[in-house]
Amino acid sequence: MAEEESQFEEFEQIVFLRDRHVRFFQRTLQVLPERYASLETTRLTIIFFALSGLDVLDALDRTKLTLVVVGFEDRHIGIPYSTKGPGVLHPYDSGHVAMTYTGLCSLVILGDDLSRVDKQACLAGLRALQLEDGSFYAVPEGSENDIRFIYCAASICYMLDDWSGMDMQKAIEYITGSLSYDNGFGQGAGRESHGGWTYCAIASLCLMGRLEEALSPRELDRIRRWCIMRQQSGFHGRPNKPVDTCYSFWVGATLELLDVFQYTNFDKNRSFILSTQDRLVGGFAKWPDSHPDPLHAYLGLCGLSLIGEPSLRKVHPALNITQRAFEHVQQLQQTWRESSCGRQH
Amino acid sequence: MHGRVKVKSTAQQEEEKRKEREKKLKIYVAARDACFSKRKEGIFDDEALQISQQLLSSNPDFATLWNYRREILMHLETVKEEDEVQKIYVAELSFLESCLKVNPKSYGSWHHRWWVSTRLPKPDWARELNLCDRCLSLDDRNFHCWDYRRMVVKMSGVPVDQELAFTDRLIGSNFSNYSSWHYRSTLLPLLHPESPEPTSPATSPPNPPLQQLLKEYELVQNAFFTDPNDQSAWFYYRWLLGRAEREEMISCVYVCRDEERVAVAFSGPVNAQACGLLLVLDGLPQRVEWRSVHPRFKHSPVWICDFPPGTISDIPNEHNLTVHWTEKPTHRDCALYTGRSESWCRDSATDQELFRSELSVEKTSVLQSELQSCNQLQELEPLNKWCLLTIILLMRALDPLGYEKETLAHFQTLKEVDSMRSAYYSDLCSKFMIENTILKMEYAEVRVFSISDKNLTTLCHLDQLLLVTHINLSSNQLQRLPPQFAMLQCLEVLEADNNSIENLEGVYHLPKLEEVILKNNKISSLSDLQPLASCPKLKRLDLRGNPVTQTADVESKLAELLPSVTDLLL
Numbered sequence: 001m002a003e004e005e006s007q008f009e010e011f012e013q014i015v016f017l018r019d020r021h022v023r024f025f026q027r028t029l030q031v032l033p034e035r036y037a038s039l040e041t042t043r044l045t046i047i048f049f050a051l052s053g054l055d056v057l058d059a060l061d062r063t064k065l066t067l068v069v070v071g072f073e074d075r076h077i078g079i080p081y082s083t084k085g086p087g088v089l090h091p092y093d094s095g096h097v098a099m100t101y102t103g104l105c106s107l108v109i110l111g112d113d114l115s116r117v118d119k120q121a122c123l124a125g126l127r128a129l130q131l132e133d134g135s136f137y138a139v140p141e142g143s144e145n146d147i148r149f150i151y152c153a154a155s156i157c158y159m160l161d162d163w164s165g166m167d168m169q170k171a172i173e174y175i176t177g178s179l180s181y182d183n184g185f186g187q188g189a190g191r192e193s194h195g196g197w198t199y200c201a202i203a204s205l206c207l208m209g210r211l212e213e214a215l216s217p218r219e220l221d222r223i224r225r226w227c228i229m230r231q232q233s234g235f236h237g238r239p240n241k242p243v244d245t246c247y248s249f250w251v252g253a254t255l256e257l258l259d260v261f262q263y264t265n266f267d268k269n270r271s272f273i274l275s276t277q278d279r280l281v282g283g284f285a286k287w288p289d290s291h292p293d294p295l296h297a298y299l300g301l302c303g304l305s306l307i308g309e310p311s312l313r314k315v316h317p318a319l320n321i322t323q324r325a326f327e328h329v330q331q332l333q334q335t336w337r338e339s340s341c342g343r344q345h
Numbered sequence: 346m347h348g349r350v351k352v353k354s355t356a357q358q359e360e361e362k363r364k365e366r367e368k369k370l371k372i373y374v375a376a377r378d379a380c381f382s383k384r385k386e387g388i389f390d391d392e393a394l395q396i397s398q399q400l401l402s403s404n405p406d407f408a409t410l411w412n413y414r415r416e417i418l419m420h421l422e423t424v425k426e427e428d429e430v431q432k433i434y435v436a437e438l439s440f441l442e443s444c445l446k447v448n449p450k451s452y453g454s455w456h457h458r459w460w461v462s463t464r465l466p467k468p469d470w471a472r473e474l475n476l477c478d479r480c481l482s483l484d485d486r487n488f489h490c491w492d493y494r495r496m497v498v499k500m501s502g503v504p505v506d507q508e509l510a511f512t513d514r515l516i517g518s519n520f521s522n523y524s525s526w527h528y529r530s531t532l533l534p535l536l537h538p539e540s541p542e543p544t545s546p547a548t549s550p551p552n553p554p555l556q557q558l559l560k561e562y563e564l565v566q567n568a569f570f571t572d573p574n575d576q577s578a579w580f581y582y583r584w585l586l587g588r589a590e591r592e593e594m595i596s597c598v599y600v601c602r603d604e605e606r607v608a609v610a611f612s613g614p615v616n617a618q619a620c621g622l623l624l625v626l627d628g629l630p631q632r633v634e635w636r637s638v639h640p641r642f643k644h645s646p647v648w649i650c651d652f653p654p655g656t657i658s659d660i661p662n663e664h665n666l667t668v669h670w671t672e673k674p675t676h677r678d679c680a681l682y683t684g685r686s687e688s689w690c691r692d693s694a695t696d697q698e699l700f701r702s703e704l705s706v707e708k709t710s711v712l713q714s715e716l717q718s719c720n721q722l723q724e725l726e727p728l729n730k731w732c733l734l735t736i737i738l739l740m741r742a743l744d745p746l747g748y749e750k751e752t753l754a755h756f757q758t759l760k761e762v763d764s765m766r767s768a769y770y771s772d773l774c775s776k777f778m779i780e781n782t783i784l785k786m787e788y789a790e791v792r793v794f795s796i797s798d799k800n801l802t803t804l805c806h807l808d809q810l811l812l813v814t815h816i817n818l819s820s821n822q823l824q825r826l827p828p829q830f831a832m833l834q835c836l837e838v839l840e841a842d843n844n845s846i847e848n849l850e851g852v853y854h855l856p857k858l859e860e861v862i863l864k865n866n867k868i869s870s871l872s873d874l875q876p877l878a879s880c881p882k883l884k885r886l887d888l889r890g891n892p893v894t895q896t897a898d899v900e901s902k903l904a905e906l907l908p909s910v911t912d913l914l915l
Binding site for chain 1: 406455456491492495521524527530531547548575577613644766769
């Protein structure tokens with residue numbers, strides 16, 4: 001009898017509460033709790049989590065949401081954040097590379113044709129952000145520079161199908177220079193290995209189509225080894241750190257790009273992610289018994305999608321959008337290529 | 346978004362909280378708007394400093410305000426005296442310290458502190474180091490702080506052995522300090538008087554004097570004897586024991602009169618069409634087209650080219666070939682003697698130190714004592730996976746063939762102890778068994794590769810099998826012969842019975858292949874056998890015990906697909 005009961009409890013815990021998550025993201029698009037005040041200046045990333053989250057859940061009602069992101073565009077240099085709402089440019093908020101990346105993703109997820117994005121300005125803006133050592137600033141006024149922004153830049157170039165936005169060779173040198181003694185990637189040379197930066201490194205190289213050129217087979221095997229050792233139940237980002245839902249995607253997607261994700265233990269991964277599920281408000285948290293937030297909610301879903309959770313759409317591991325949104329990108333690129341050919345005749 | 350634990354509250358508490366939030370919001374928005382309008386008007390006064398300080402105290406991630414503050418400070422530099430500027434910046438550092446107390450992981454705060462430190466007329470680097478010490482004592486994994494410390498050390502010229510001593514202290518008080526071990530890994534290469542070239546990657550093993558290396562081994566051993574379950578020391582140890590990446594070269598040139606073909610094997614994947622590969626025959630450069638062994642590969646370790654018919658088919662004549670890799674530059678010669686139908690020139694896997702390095706006598710005895718220590722630990726902690734992995738590593742460094750039995754036994758234990766990764770360990774074990782078989786084959790100086798009944802789950806190092814004529818993979822757990830299998834350009838007989846093979850992509854354009862034994866596998870459809878049609882000399886094929894034999898009209902369909910086959914077993 002006791003055995004049956006505990007089995008039932010286990011079953012309860014491992015049920016994926018799809019509808020709650022849908023409502024969680026829908027609410028995120030309308031209002032956020034006070035806790036997130038510090039993220040006010042990075043709203044666009046939160047919008048991306050919500051939109052992409054709904055897309056992964058196959059619950060995106062595009063007709064209601066089209067206008068939300070358009071207002072954040074800037075003809076000038078990318079997609080900045082504006083407090084005054086749609087259409088009003090803010091003089092001191094120039095484009096931020098992570099906002100541009102998530103902004104483009106959001107548009108693509110909503111099925112936009114990107115005709116209102118000034119692509120050349122975007123790419124010019126990117127070029128201005130790259131440093132001699134190959135890494136990128138986040139904003140033209142300067143900020144810290146590291147591998148995160150290389151990933152944002154690579155994603156932008158990939159989606160716009162135009163790599164003139166960066167000196168690819170220099171970026172690759174910065175990435176390979178960030179490989180640490182233990183075969184994970186740091187934020188830059190000499191810095192500690194971390195699951196998030198390893199994702200940025202590998203995903204960038206994959207988007208550039210240079211993975212096997214930049215890293216030898218032995219190096220790739222060693223990187224696989226470092227990553228595969230990150231699984232404890234779910235995944236952690238660094239040795240001796242607690243497991244955290246978001247790494248089920250960061251490390252999971254890296255392993256998928258390196259063709260060894262099938263060697264991880266899906267059951268334990270799934271159990272951990274679902275243990276951070278909020279049964280009342282939906283979403284996922286970083287750890288069990290913590291408050292959920294849009295980032296972990298979104299990446300938790302992506303982590304489940306990698307394992308093949310039935311009700312979820314597949315996620316493109318390098319671009320971090322659904323395959324469906326990715327196919328839309330491919331179609332757009334096809335159209336652009338055809339029209340540019342047409343013009344040449 | 347840092348994890349926050351749930352706390353319950355009553356309805357009244359909720360209402361009070363809501364009112365307070367409304368008040369705070371009003372103040373916040375007013376201050377923010379005031380700041381923005383001042384900036385718009387180009388005002389850089391004390392009030393601006395105050396308001397932005399207020400806002401940043403509660404939200405240090407507001408990057409725009411840090412930018413504004415930097416503009417204000419730069420302006421003040423131009424209008425105030427040096428000692429006033431010093432005072433202002435010192436006050437800024439105090440302010441930053443309070444921000445860091447609130448959120449020690451804010452990119453904005455750390456970046457701004459670095460900016461201030463570099464502009465301070467009289468910087469106090471000792472104070473900055475002290476801040477790092479305090480910050481790390483609260484959270485020794487805070488990489489923002491570690492990164493900042495690295496920059497301070499570089500800027501102020503703190504000597505390497507002082508920082509090494511710092512890591513000694515941290516590790517000594519807590520072995521489970523991964524970040525300290527990491528920092529140590531960046532310091533160690535700097536200690537050696539003949540520093541490695543700047544382009545040497547962090548993954549290269551360090552090469553300090555033997556004394557220092559022994560010291561490192563001792564430090565690491567203390568750590569993993571104290572807490573064998575902590576990963577930090579094991580990863581560092583792995584690095585110490587590692588091997589440097591080999592120089593790129595041409596490892597083998599093979600030439601065959603009958604097919605009038607040259608096959609070239611490189612030490613790693615290259616794009617031969619883009620790396621300046623030149624073929625010279627009897628002193629004359631040849632115009633040839635290089636192709637990889639399978640259309641899937643733009644980068645491959647093995648490349649092939651064909652001579653125009655009649656170029657080398659004349660058996661009474663000797664021919665001399667040289668393959669030049671002009672990008673490196675390096676080259677390899679190969680002489681095709683009179684009366685010989687094929688020839689090759691290669692460095693063996695042993696010569697290339699492919700699977701293990703040449704060890705000096707001292708290094709060997711050091712590693713042997715390391716192995717002894719680890720074995721002792723393993724007796725005390727039989728379930729510790731890090732220990733098992735390290736023992737395997739040491740055995741492979743010392744004597745891969747001699748320790749083969751023990752290595753297999755340890756892998757068995759490893760798969761039980763760390764079952765979450767058992768598939769990964771199976772593949773790793775397969776790789777080591779393949780390496781051993783290659784070594785045995787080379788010692789015996791034969792071209793037969795036999796690795797049956799070894800629980801192989803995957804194939805690798807196929808670029809080392811370019812010259813193999815017979816391969817026996819029977820009674821393993823292989824599911825496919827991947828495209829890389831096409832590197833076995835000399836293969837005549839393929840035995841792969843009793844596996845789970847469903848995919849034969851790699852049995853592709855193998856010019857000498859005559860016999861294929863696939864009894865008891867999982868080949869299910871005729872399309873799976875399509876690659877075999879590209880092998881012109883295939884005569885004997887054994888497909889017994891495969892689902893495909895149940896296909897209607899299988900005999901006649903196979904006769905159509907594979908007309909050269911005369912001996913078919915179904």
